[in-house]
Amino acid sequence: MFTRRIILAGAAALAFAGSASAQDWKAKYPELTFAVVPAENASGVTERWTPFVAYLSKELGVKVTLRIANDYAAVIEGQRAGNIQIASYGSASFSRARLTGVKTDAFANDMNADGSTGYYSVFFVKASSPYKTVEDLKGKNLGLVDPNSTSGNNVPRFELNKMGIANAEGFFGKVVFTGSHENAVLALSQGTVDVAANQWTNEDDSTLAQMLTKGMLKNANGSAMKKDDFRIIHKSALIINGPYAYNTDLPEDLKAAIAKAFFDAPTKDKAAFDRLSDGQKKGFHPATTKDWDGTTELIKFVDGLRKKAS
CATH class of the missing domain: 3.40.190.10 (Periplasmic binding protein-like II)
Incomplete structure (x- = not known):
């Protein structure tokens, strides 16, 4: 009985700690901004992303606001300033952000219908x-x-x-x-x-x-x-498919919650997930920042070409 009480008390303490931790980041981040760059017209982007952003709000328990950036540079500078907490990047723009000192880390990218990335x-x-x-x-x-x-x-x-x-x-x-x-x-x-x-x-x-x-x-x-x-x-x-990235300085439990919400999306809200890609994607694939090291080297090479041409 004594052992069982200790186990139950420990479990309750962990649950309380987890709840308290979540409350801590929710107090600091009552609203999160998720930025995407339009590959299509702005109304099309809104229709495509709004259901998914609503799903994120529900899963995270705080308001998630969609920001449609004018271009990749706006996403880079928004994350640099801390005004954007989650971002959908292209591979090159993510590498550019990292090369210019933006504190951003990749956690996922799109998985194609055949499982490739x-x-x-x-x-x-x-x-x-x-x-x-x-x-x-x-x-x-x-x-x-x-x-x-x-x-x-x-x-x-x-x-x-x-x-x-x-x-x-x-x-x-x-x-x-x-x-x-x-x-x-x-x-x-x-x-x-x-x-x-x-x-x-x-x-x-x-x-x-x-x-x-x-x-x-x-x-x-x-x-x-x-x-x-x-x-x-x-x-x-x-x-490599471009990453979804969050600010490096976000609380670890918030980052874990964001990643989990992404990975759970295809099963928890299939309609919202399918709307993102017209049903062409299978899910989100776990990723790390190092996965884009090759792209970063390519960006450095292309920068060198521009300098030679100018």
Whole structure:
């Protein structure tokens, strides 16, 4: 009996300690801000993320507010200032944050439907165009996404360098930052650029596939464009999916609660989880900051290319 009492008392003490600890961080963080960068128009991002953010609020027991950042730099600076506690990063922007001293740690990334955790950077052209290789596009216009985009700027420049094109601005007639993955595809479809860099996981999982499903791309006569209206002329090596990261200085039990909520999402709120990726993702994969060490080295390399070109 004595032993049983001690065990029960110990369990009660642990439960109380855990509860008290949770109350401590909830008092300090009565509201958390979760930032994402729009790969699509702002209303689309809101519709995609709002159910998941509501799920996080319920699981964590504090209000979680969705912040749609204008660009990757805004997420980086928001975490630096401590105004953003949780962030959805691209691989390159996360590495940029770490390289510039932001205290942020990765805890998860997306798991694809087949269980893999990577994607590709591709160069799209219109299928009706004569271009077969990137080299065919000398003097033509290139559409990129954002300076801190992985698949929309950094990996494309790395790939171009492997082709002997160290200075994209010197090779192409014009290099345009369109601001989002959707805008890069739109610029290509409308003829503003001749080739566009973008993200691609497979034929059914990409920004292009999402836009075609929504009927966002039109031909000159107003008819809906189709998948075979576009062609990939170059695909990069596999890129690790970008991380979800929290501020390093958050209380450990809060960080553990955030990670658990993410990993439990596919079973606890499947509808909210599926809404994030149109049902294209399997779940969240546990990750650590070191998983992006390779991307950090790539960013350093691309920075070196820019310095040589300037």
